[in-house]
Amino acid sequence: MARALYLDHAATAPLDPRVADAMAACLADPELQANPASAHAAGRAAAEQVALARGQVARLVNASPEAIVFTSGATESVNLAALGAVRACGPGRRHVVTSRIEHRAGLDACRQLEREGHEVTWLAPGRDGLIRAEQVAAALREDTALVSLMHANNEIGTLTDIGAVAGLCEARGITFHTDAAQSVGKVAVDCAVPGIALLSFCAHKLGGPKGVGALYVRRRPRPQVQPLQFGGGHEGGLRSGTLALHQLAGFGLACELAGAALGEEPARIRTLRERLWQQLQAAAPLWRNGAAEPSVPGILSVGFAGIEGESLLLELDGEIAASSGAACSSATGEPSYVLRSLGRSDEAIQATLRLSLGRGTTAQDIDRAASVIVRAVARLRAALPAGALERIA
Amino acid sequence: MARALYLDHAATAPLDPRVADAMAACLADPELQANPASAHAAGRAAAEQVALARGQVARLVNASPEAIVFTSGATESVNLAALGAVRACGPGRRHVVTSRIEHRAGLDACRQLEREGHEVTWLAPGRDGLIRAEQVAAALREDTALVSLMHANNEIGTLTDIGAVAGLCEARGITFHTDAAQSVGKVAVDCAVPGIALLSFCAHKLGGPKGVGALYVRRRPRPQVQPLQFGGGHEGGLRSGTLALHQLAGFGLACELAGAALGEEPARIRTLRERLWQQLQAAAPLWRNGAAEPSVPGILSVGFAGIEGESLLLELDGEIAASSGAACSSATGEPSYVLRSLGRSDEAIQATLRLSLGRGTTAQDIDRAASVIVRAVARLRAALPAGALERIA
Amino acid sequence: MSAPATRYSATVRSHFRSLAGAGDLPPAAGAAVSGEAVALDRLAWVRFAVRIDAGRIVDCRFRAFGCPHTLAAASLVAGRLRGAPIDALPAFDAGTLACELDAPAEKMGRLLVVEDALRHLLANAHRVQ
Amino acid sequence: MSAPATRYSATVRSHFRSLAGAGDLPPAAGAAVSGEAVALDRLAWVRFAVRIDAGRIVDCRFRAFGCPHTLAAASLVAGRLRGAPIDALPAFDAGTLACELDAPAEKMGRLLVVEDALRHLLANAHRVQ
C-alpha cells in the first residue's frame, strides 16, 4: 500500500529531513554529550550550541535570545504562561480573560485557575470563529491579571488580531499571553509588537522535533511568572531541568528554515488550500468552518452533509491522514468544543474533516486528496436513508 | 588535544551509540512522523512504538506499563510527584517529610510547598551522608501528606534504604516518593516494593537522551496527583502534551540496555571506583565524602587538603571532565549544600571533586585519571604558603 | 488531536468495504416490507427493506447512516435475511451483532439501533403475512 | 551541575601554567623581606618574599592559595618586582591587576588580597631600608 497522503500538519508536521540529519549528527557527536550546565570544556561546547539554537529560535519571532525560555512543548509553554502569570499575581488581581476556542492546553490551564479561585471570562467567537478586540476591551476589569488568547486556531486556522489585543493590554498594564503554536513559522510573528508579554510556540508544528518548545518572556517590563517546575534554576529560574541539546539544535534549525521559507511558502500553501476547497465543491452539500480569512495558510475545516465522521475516516484510511471534527481537540476523543462554540450542531461537528497542509504538500497531492474525498463522500452518501442528507448538517 | 576523560556521568552520561542510532532511524523514518494521539494509520503506527518504549521503561523498574507517565526529565517527574501529590491532598494533610540532601529539583519543589503554606520537615543526614528510616519514623505525623526522599544522592552516591522508608509509609497510608534518577539503571530498582507510590527517573543518566524522563505512579492504590500542566489529557490526564516518539524510543532502548547490563556492570564500576580511591591516596591528605557503602557504584566524592577548586578544575581542564564541589548542585554555582549538611567546612567543600564513572569507563581511564589528578594536586600544593595545607581541609 | 484508534475486525472491514446489500429493492414479485430506526444522538439511522414471496425473504436491502460497525451490522443482517424462510429467521440482537463483529462495548448503543430497525421490519413483515 | 564557565585570558593561562616565581627565595646576598595577606572566606592567601640588595629587588618569589586569577596575579607581580629599584617600584592595585588579567568583576575581592600582600611587602621593605 502506498503511504497515505499526510494532511494533518496541524496535529504535527513531519520532521524536516535537514533537521533530522542535524539532530542525528548532534546525537552521534562525542564532543556534544555533556551537560550544557557543566563548567568543563565539554559542557562549554554544549552550552555554545545551546546559545546558537536560542538565537535561531529567537530570530524567528523577532525576540532577543535572553527572552526565550526553552520548554518541553507548547502545552508546557501555555501552562507556564497562564498558570505562572496568574499565580504570581497578588490577591488583588484575580480575573482572567480567555476564549472558548483555545487549545486544550490553554482551556484546561484556565479551568485549573478557576479551581484555584480565579474568575475567568470565556469569550465566545462569532460564527466566523473570530474573537474580536472589542470583546476583549469589554471584558477587561480593574482586577484583570491576564489576557490569554491564541493567535491561530488549531482547528479552523482563523487568526486573532493579537496586535490590537496586545495594544489594549499594554494601555492598561495587563499581561497578555498568546498561544502562537499554530502561527509561528506559518506567518510572520513579531514579539516586539507592543503589549505582547508572553508568547508560546513549539518545534513540531514547524518541521522541528516533538518534545521541545519555547515561551517568549518579554524582558522589559518582565512579567512575573511562577515556574511550573523548580530545580537548579536553569532558564533564568523559570524552567529548571537539564537542557536537551539535540532537541534545541533541531528546534533552532527548524526555526531558521521556516523563517527562510516565510517569503514564498505562505502564499503557495494558501493557494493550495483554496484549490482544495474549490475541488471539494464536487462533494456538496458541504460547508467551511470559520472565516476563510484572516487565517494561517494551511488549515481547512470542512463539513459534509449526511456523513458520519468515523466512517469517513475509515474510508480515507490508508489514503489520507487527517483529523476528524469528532475528536480534534483531545487525546480522549470528545466532539470539538471549538466547532460547537461556532454554533455547529453535534451532527455537523462529527461530519467535519480538518485538512492541514504543510511544506511537503504539492498541487498533485491536493488534486488526489480532493478526488479521494469526493469519491468517499459519494460512496457513503449512496447508502443513506432518504432524508438523512438534510438532517445531518 | 586529545578528548578529556569523561568522569562526569552523574551530571549526564554520554548517549549510548546504539541509542543514538535508534533515535536517528526514528527521526528519519517517514512512517513514524505522525502524532501518536492521531487516529489515522500513521498515528497508530507511532502509538505502537510509544507502547513498545513504555514497556521497556516499565520493565527496568519492574512496573506495569500503565504505571509509567512520561515526562520531560527527572526535574519534571520530581516536581510532578512532590507538588502534585501534596497539592492534591485536602487541607487536612499539610505536612511533608524530605531531606536536606535532595537534588535541587526536590529541594526547590519542597521550598515551593512551604511558600504555599505547607510544613516541611527537613531531615539532616549523618556525617556519612545517610538518611535513616528511624529519622523518618520519628518525623511522621497524623497530617503527613508525603514523604519524598531520594534513592541515590547525586553528589556522594550514598543510597537510602527506600524499602524501609516505603514500609513505614505503607503502614501509615502516607504517599512515598523517591527520586531514583541516580539509581535506576545503576542498581536494581523495584517499584513493586510495598509502599512505593511514586518514583522519578530520567533517560540521560543511564545512556538515553536528555529531555525525557518518567514518573512511576502506582496503580493500586493510586496516589492522587495534581498535574503540573494541563491539556489534551495525555498520560492518563497526569501529563498533557504531544509525545515525542524519538525521545521515548531512545529512553526505552537505553532502559533495555541498562537492564541487560545490570548483572555485571555494577560490580565492574564499583571495583574501578575503589581502584581510583586507592590510587588517589598518593594525593593525601585527602578525604572521601559520604559512606563508601551503601552506594551506587559510580560516584566518588573526594576532597583534597589545601586545594582551591577552581584552580584544580583549570589544572584538569582538557584532561578530565568532572564536577566541582563548589558548584555541584545548581546552574548558578553555589557551594554544595549536600556537603555542607555533612558537616564540611566551606573550604573543604570547594576543595572537592565529584568523579563519576559510567559504562565507557575503563581501568586504563582510571589509572590515567588518578595520575593526572595526583600530579595536578601536587603542582598546586607546591605553591602553597606554609600552613595552608592544614587550614584548608 | 484525534480519536482513539478504534480497531476494526476483518468482518467489519469487509462489509464496510463492499457495503453489500446497500440500496433499494429492485422491482420483483412479492410484497415489499420495511423497518427503520433512527437515533441521531447516537449517530445511527438504519432502514431495512425486504421482499417476501412464498413465505421466504427473497431479497433484502438496507440504507444506513452510521459508523463502520453500524454499516457493517446492517450489511451483515441484510445478507443473512436474504433467502431465509419467514418463520425461521435467524435471530439477531445487539449482543450477537457485537459478538460477530467483534465490536467494542461503546458501540452497543449503535448496534441497538440496528436491532430496533430489524425488530420493526419483522413486526411489519408478520403483519403483512 | 557545575560552575558557570569562567573564561581565562591568555595572560592568566600562561601564568597559571608556569607558576613562574612560585617557591622560596634561594640563599643569596641582600636582605630578605616578605609580605602576606590571607582571606580564607574569599579563598585567597598570598605571600611575597623579595631579596633586596643595593636598593634594588634582586629576586622575588610568591606562595599562594587561590583561584587561577589569584595565582596568576601573584606570579605577574613577582615577575615585575624582580629587578625593580626599590624607590621606583611599579604601581599595582587590584584594579590594574584586573585590567592586566582581564578578570571578571567577581574576582576583585581576591585581587584585593594580592594587593594587600604587596602592600605589606612594601611596608616591610621600607622599614628594612
Ligand SMILES: Cc1ncc(COP(=O)(O)O)c(C=O)c1O
Ligand atoms: C494552538 C496549540 N497550542 C498548543 C499545542 C500543544 O503543543 P504541544 O503538542 O507541543 O504540547 C498545540 C498542538 O498540539 C496547538 O495547536
Ligand SMILES: Cc1ncc(COP(=O)(O)O)c(C=O)c1O
Ligand atoms: C537525583 C537527581 N534528581 C533529579 C535530577 C534532574 O534530572 P533532569 O536533568 O532529567 O531534569 C538529577 C540530575 O540532574 C539528579 O541527579
